[in-house]
Amino acid sequence: MEVVIRSLAEGAKQAVGRVAIIDVFRAFTTAAVALANGASRIIMVGTLEEALALRTNGIGQVCMGEVGGRAPPGFDFGNSPFEVSGAEFRGKAVIQRTSAGTQGIVLAEKAERMYAASLVVASTTAKALRTGTPDFITLVAMGNNAVSRADEDELCAMYLRSLLQGKRANAEAVRALILASEEAERFGDPARPHFHPRDLEIALDIDRFDFAIRVITREGQAVAEIERPA
Numbered sequence: 001m002e003v004v005i006r007s008l009a010e011g012a013k014q015a016v017g018r019v020a021i022i023d024v025f026r027a028f029t030t031a032a033v034a035l036a037n038g039a040s041r042i043i044m045v046g047t048l049e050e051a052l053a054l055r056t057n058g059i060g061q062v063c064m065g066e067v068g069g070r071a072p073p074g075f076d077f078g079n080s081p082f083e084v085s086g087a088e089f090r091g092k093a094v095i096q097r098t099s100a101g102t103q104g105i106v107l108a109e110k111a112e113r114m115y116a117a118s119l120v121v122a123s124t125t126a127k128a129l130r131t132g133t134p135d136f137i138t139l140v141a142m143g144n145n146a147v148s149r150a151d152e153d154e155l156c157a158m159y160l161r162s163l164l165q166g167k168r169a170n171a172e173a174v175r176a177l178i179l180a181s182e183e184a185e186r187f188g189d190p191a192r193p194h195f196h197p198r199d200l201e202i203a204l205d206i207d208r209f210d211f212a213i214r215v216i217t218r219e220g221q222a223v224a225e226i227e228r229p230a
Ligand SMILES: O=C(O)[C@H](CS(=O)(=O)O)OP(=O)(O)O
Pocket: 023, 025, 026, 027, 028, 066, 068, 069, 070, 079, 098, 099, 100, 101, 102, 143, 144, 145, 146
């Protein structure tokens, strides 16, 4: 089983085999919280227009996501796991648009099987990826806006690789490195109140959830749902 790490939009485009698209801050931490709070599925899209049209047409009921880190006009929720943790989504289809995470999902057209990954679903994602011992796994760290690398996504990719290869994976070391990173500084910065300090706390709660997030293309849409690997 070969495991490779790629990054950013180009990495998502090139990703083959089983693929994990990684976004720790914050898309796939938020997606995991929404699914844990009862969302039946998350439809992941690239543009605001698509998101709003899917809600208008009744394909989904809730728009969640960001542009520049903030909830766009007309959206029901931002891209904040803390904000979403207080919401009840039972039975609702959520539509998510973000600048890095959902862009990676849309770009990874060559994936034979795909997961949306973050640290809150790390162990279950690794378990789902290696089920049946596939030949090739690509881990894609989506970074900031899918154009510049971010420590938390690169470290999550390395952590997943260690889990996949059965090597010692030090969760506390990963947490400490991310907490010391430049990317972590935005949380709690009074100039950027949309990055709530509790977002950081939730995103670094490694293995908070007991499911992986499987993304399947249905009728042209990327649909994310809970998968519990056996
Ligand atoms: O809202 C976020 O945390 C980011 C914004 S950016 O890429 O850091 O500008 O979006 P995401 O797609 O969750 O990485």
